[in-house]
Amino acid sequence: MATTIDNTALNTVNGVAASSATKSTKSTTAGGTLDKDTFLQLLVTQMGNQDPLNPQDNSEQIAQLAQFSSLEQMTNMVTAITKVGALVQNMDTSVLVGQVSSMIGKTVTWTDDAGKTSSTGIVQSVSLAGSVPTILTKVTGDDTEHEVAIGNITKIS
Known part of the structure; x- marks a missing residue:
């Protein structure tokens, strides 16, 4: 009788695990990759569904937790590197605008x-068109304004 209760309890737990696994599969199929939340859900589900009379080896659990920790640290590093890259790009643009001004x-x-066609004019102002600095010039003689990319300048006097 106790065996029947244990099997019923395990089947109920397995039923929950099956529905949790289905939910995880649906979310990962849509995204195409496993994220750290899905990994943690699978680990918790695995630990919750192990046989109490024959538990999983502790070394396997420690290895999985170490993998989870490594995954989380790599994700944090990628995020930090991306932020540093954006900061460096903004600094480069600011320095270039300062020099061009x-x-x-x-x-x-x-x-x-x-x-x-070559033209000559006096620089009136500096602006950012996208992430590229440009200058606004007035052509000598007819006072027409032109927006000139820095790469098109051939002479400064």
């Missing part, structure tokens, strides 16, 4: 995007 009031010569 020293051109205000100077006469520059540039070519058009095709590299054929």
